[in-house]
Every structure is written in C-alpha cells, then in structure tokens.
Amino acid sequence: MVFSDCSSATTARFLPFNRSRLPADSAVNIGRVVGPLQWRLPNPVSLQARSTLAVHSWSSPSLVINATMGTGTSAKVIDGKAVAKQIRDEITAEVSRMKDAIGIVPGLAVILVGDRKDSATYVHNKKKACESVGIKSFEVRLPEDSSKQEVHNHIAGFNEDPSVHGILVQLPLPSHMNEQSVLNAVSIEKDVDGFHPLNIGRLAMRGREPLFVPCTPKGCIELLHRYGINIKGKRAVVIGRSNIVGMPAALLLQREDATISIVHSRTPNPEDITRQADIIISAVGQPNMVRENWIKPGAVIIDVGINPVEDAKSPRGYRLVGDVCYEEACKVASAVTPVPGGVGPMTIAMLLSNTLSSAKRLHNFK
Structure with missing residues (x-):
C-alpha cells in the first residue's frame, strides 16, 4: 500500500x-x-434568515x-x-449586505503560472464561483518560464492592493519554483488558502x-x-x-x-x-x-x-x-x-467563505 x-x-x-x-x-x-x-x-x-449564519468561521x-x-x-x-450551494447562498447575502452597508466588495486574486489546461480549468471555475456570489476576481497568468521574482512581484502587488482580500497561487507551480517560498510571500492577512506557516502554527x-x-x-x-x-x-x-x-x-x-x-x-x-x-x-x-x-x-x-x-x-x-x-x-x-x-464542492465554497471573512476582518465589518 x-x-x-x-x-x-x-x-x-x-x-x-x-x-x-x-x-x-x-x-x-x-x-x-x-x-x-x-x-x-x-x-x-430565506437569504435574510441565513445571511449571518455559517460564513464567518469553520465552526x-x-x-x-x-x-x-x-x-x-x-x-x-x-x-x-x-x-x-447553501453556503454560497449565505455568502451571496453577506456580500450584498456588506456592499450596501459600507460599499466594499470582497476581492480574490488568483495567480496562474504556466499553461496547464487542468490548472486553467480550475482557475476558470474559481472565477465563475466568485461571480456567482458577487465577489470580485482578479487574475494574473504568467508563462511557464517566469522567474520566482516575477511571481513574488505580483504577490507583493496584491498584498498592497486594498481591493484584494484574498490571494491564491494556483498549484502546482513549475518545477523550477520553490512552492513553499512562493506561498510564504502571501500576506498572512490574505492567505485564504490557509497555507501560510503562521496560520498553520496558530491552528x-x-x-x-x-x-x-x-x-x-x-x-x-x-x-x-x-x-x-x-x-x-x-x-x-x-x-x-x-x-x-x-x-x-x-x-x-x-x-x-x-x-x-x-x-x-x-x-x-x-x-x-x-x-x-x-x-x-x-x-x-x-x-x-x-x-x-x-x-x-x-x-x-x-x-x-x-x-x-x-x-x-x-x-x-x-x-x-x-x-x-x-x-x-x-x-x-x-x-x-x-x-x-x-467534499469537492465544499472546497471552493470554503475558499469563498475565507475571502468574505478576510474582507470583513480587514474592514472591521460585523
């Protein structure tokens, strides 16, 4: 085995x-x-009845x-x-409530390196999922031979962008890149994948x-x-x-x-x-x-x-x-x-939930 x-x-x-x-x-x-x-x-x-339910935390x-x-x-x-589907309906209601209350729409940025068709499909699916609940999506596509520094530069830009509340680096990365180094470059406050060692350490x-x-x-x-x-x-x-x-x-x-x-x-x-x-x-x-x-x-x-x-x-x-x-x-x-x-559909639902939670935290929205 x-x-x-x-x-x-x-x-x-x-x-x-x-x-x-x-x-x-x-x-x-x-x-x-x-x-x-x-x-x-x-x-x-009803969305009104569920808008404050299980989108805040995993528990x-x-x-x-x-x-x-x-x-x-x-x-x-x-x-x-x-x-x-139920969770996405709850997220949709919360995104709408947040936009109406403070004019903020959560944003998720995805970085894709290389031309793998399967990776491109998953990035496309995540973009569609964002659109379905009202979350903005940002996308960067880089060629296979991009340097680690190029990827780091885009991550740094998203780290500083106030309209981006979550950053996802689509894996796997090309073999010449150190995945852990790239993932560590994502701000812990925007690490919606939960991969940063500080998040795992706190867990x-x-x-x-x-x-x-x-x-x-x-x-x-x-x-x-x-x-x-x-x-x-x-x-x-x-x-x-x-x-x-x-x-x-x-x-x-x-x-x-x-x-x-x-x-x-x-x-x-x-x-x-x-x-x-x-x-x-x-x-x-x-x-x-x-x-x-x-x-x-x-x-x-x-x-x-x-x-x-x-x-x-x-x-x-x-x-x-x-x-x-x-x-x-x-x-x-x-x-x-x-x-x-x-569990497959739950993974993207939790990604959307994490992005919403990040936006709420960064803007102190309850």
Whole structure:
C-alpha cells in the first residue's frame, strides 16, 4: 500500500487522467455515530434568515432537523453539493449586505503560472464561483518560464492592493519554483488558502486562532457540523499527514475535542487502527483503498478522494472514485459522502467563505 499527500488547492494535479500516474491529491473523513442523530440538512431558507449564519468561521452551526439512522444497513448520503450551494447562498447575502452597508466588495486574486489546461480549468471555475456570489476576481497568468521574482512581484502587488482580500497561487507551480517560498510571500492577512506557516502554527497552538483554515479540511469539518455529527469525545483517525489536508484536519478535529491518531505510509496494519475510529479523515489519493473491513459499524465517512480509474463504459475512458470503496462503505457506515459531489464542492465554497471573512476582518465589518 502506498500513501501520498493530498491537497485542497492543488486539485489541478488530478486531471486530465494520466494512465501512467494516478493523482497524488485527495482526502477522506470517516466518523462514527451510533443510534438516532440530529442531522443538519441543507434545507432551503430565506437569504435574510441565513445571511449571518455559517460564513464567518469553520465552526458555525446550521439548521437542525431530526432524522434516525441505524447501522449495518444503508448509509445516509452526505450531500456536499447541496451544502455548498447553501453556503454560497449565505455568502451571496453577506456580500450584498456588506456592499450596501459600507460599499466594499470582497476581492480574490488568483495567480496562474504556466499553461496547464487542468490548472486553467480550475482557475476558470474559481472565477465563475466568485461571480456567482458577487465577489470580485482578479487574475494574473504568467508563462511557464517566469522567474520566482516575477511571481513574488505580483504577490507583493496584491498584498498592497486594498481591493484584494484574498490571494491564491494556483498549484502546482513549475518545477523550477520553490512552492513553499512562493506561498510564504502571501500576506498572512490574505492567505485564504490557509497555507501560510503562521496560520498553520496558530491552528496547532491552544489559545491561538488562525486567520484562515485550509479549505478542504475546513470543508470536512463544516459537513460534519451541518449534518449534526458530534465530534467531541470521539476517536478520530486521519489517514495521511500532508501539510495541506492531513495535518490541519487532525488539528481541527483536536480542536473539536476528538482523540486523534494519524495513519501514514509507515504505519503497519492501518486497518486495525481505522476499525477503532469514530472519525477518520483519509488524505492519500489511493482509489478504493479503504474497504469494508477498515470501517467500524456506524462510521460517518467523508471521502475527499478524487481518483480517476479506467472505465471503458465511460465516454471519457475513466471515472472518478474516492479513497473509500463507496459501495462497501454504504453497507457499514451510518453516513458517507459520494465522489464526486461530496467534499469537492465544499472546497471552493470554503475558499469563498475565507475571502468574505478576510474582507470583513480587514474592514472591521460585523
């Protein structure tokens, strides 16, 4: 078994499908709940009623309705697409309220280096997402052979631009560039990807609050909150220890008072550990790695894996699957996210949420 790091903001590493190399970026979240639950479902409500809800922080609550889910039958589907739509509606209302009150519109700047078609597609999707909620988007496209200094110069310009409240450097960067050096150049106050070491450091320290949390781990926790899944006091296992998903996900779960274990490429018999877990987040990019016998009955599974596997029946020649074998998980888990349509839509929703939060903070808007 091979583990690899995963990332929320490096989704461009996934596609197009390359049969010689499966993508290295993905994540999973599994949690266990036993007995009747209160599930927070993405029911439509008025924008006015929701405008001040879960767009301020990753721990914001949502509406609650009652549902009962037994174990060992068919898992509840956690609909990330519907939740992301709800969050985007909330953000739209808040952006409008902010514009009307103080004349400020949040702005997100994206820097794209090189001509990768997949990266360009993701940048385009982020731009469309911004437009859909009323956030301004700024875009810089640089050639593949650009110098690190050129990228730093654009970052510095956006750092000083008061109309820009969030800066995102699309990954991966060309091989001649040091990604960490480039990401560190982004102002911590505009680090909406949550990758700056100071933000991660604050996340790791009790009594400190990060300005931003990485989008995919934040989306995982938000889904658990929106569906009323209790984290406090639960056993949590994170599969994978990347700086972008695995480690921050573990830190977020710890902040929720879960007891954390991390499984990685040097862990023997990882399934023995995951079977004890009430909550698992897997960030390994291995299709269908987590099987039925890895999962404790009643687990809640949030699978962020996006892995292409060959499929002759598909017009594209491949289909997308998660890190968790979905069909098997549904037999054991109490709740599970589908792939696609699970955490994927949440990542961009959390990016928009972080951008709005940044604008509010910078302009002291409550």
